[in-house]
Amino acid sequence: MSQQDSREQSLAKAFVSLADTLVDDYDVIELLTRLVDHSVELLDADAGGIMLADPHGQLRVVAASSEDAELTELMQLQSDQGPCLDCFRQAASVTVPDLAREASRWPVFVAAAMRRPLFRAVHAVPLRLRGEAVGALNLWHRQPSSMPATLLTLGQALADVATIGILQERAIRRTEVLNEQLQGALTSRVVIEQAKGVLAQHSGTSMDRSFDMLRRYARSNRRRLAEVARELTDRTLSPDAVLGAAASSD
Template structure:
């Protein structure tokens, strides 16, 4: 009679189901950046920790491109991995650097064999106890925002499934980060537009007050006076307008700038 004992088969089935559930939960977590208290650092920490759990690698790290185009070590599952990724960034040497430059997966199944290719990274990795590394780009179409690196304490074989899964996780994380950036920028733009609209209302109110108090009821003259006073005193036009509207401004002093502009 052939076959595995039922208890072994059950254990493997349970492990597979558990991994599938963890994988599904991870994808949901990485895709959900619409929460109010979204924390980028926590998000990236989740990414590297789940990579370690899902792919049974020794450590993982993320390097991102900042707004100035510089590379930054953004997250790591361990202190050793963080130091190694930081060195790679500083030395511009290692799989994560080549991965970012070429926008494709880069791997070393045995870093001892790639000591010439990445001399500083290979030496630092060996000192930290890592023997293999593979990096996948964090990208959306042609935009590459960083790289995800998996680290191993022993040499490994090439594994297409592991590469595909790490790329999928990196892609989902990239979409989540870009979505968050778009929301932040959108909120900032919305605030700026709303502020501009609110200022416009206040300015119109102030123009009305000045026009009513002036010998010249022309609204453009009132605006000229407002702007002239604000510029002369290095004040925001909206702030001067607000003082006019709430009655705390020196109206005569402001109106004097209307006559100055005509002279």
């Protein structure tokens, strides 16, 4: 089998493996960890890592193929400079064949990295959506080296898979939150209707009038309407207390 055939076979396995993480018990960290491992293998790197922006736009290391890779990623975060940070900020690939030659570009990071030279080259590609980066995939090499354009293109494709996975995970979370909020609203409405019935039966007034009294009581006591309604239905709040408050405000 030729090297090209072997790479294509490995690439097919990689995409099948990544697709497996997007179904059933979806785990974004498992997706990113697999992505790093596959990227290191397919792109002839010695190590890899992924940084992802938190809701405040601050980068965090979320996956690394080795402790050395994670340490080097953290060096960049601590110095607030480096190829991977530039990749994220510019939403564009950053290729560094030899870190030792980039001291003027990232003085603090390069000085720290050269004190313990774990890696000499790095190639970073953005995790991006419509021109905006959400993170970066970083490929580290122990010796100075360049990366062919074809491999950089493949690296970007792998990073795009990660972006799709991350956005799917966020969409799932948003949907779950939305569903929880919707279910909460529906549940609260049922309780409020029950509380209106309790007041209407106790006072002999209409449902509309009962709802108005319920709202007045909640507002005057600076409480949530659903909480007051729940207390009425479970009898921890007396209907007379609500009726009395309404009468005093008339």
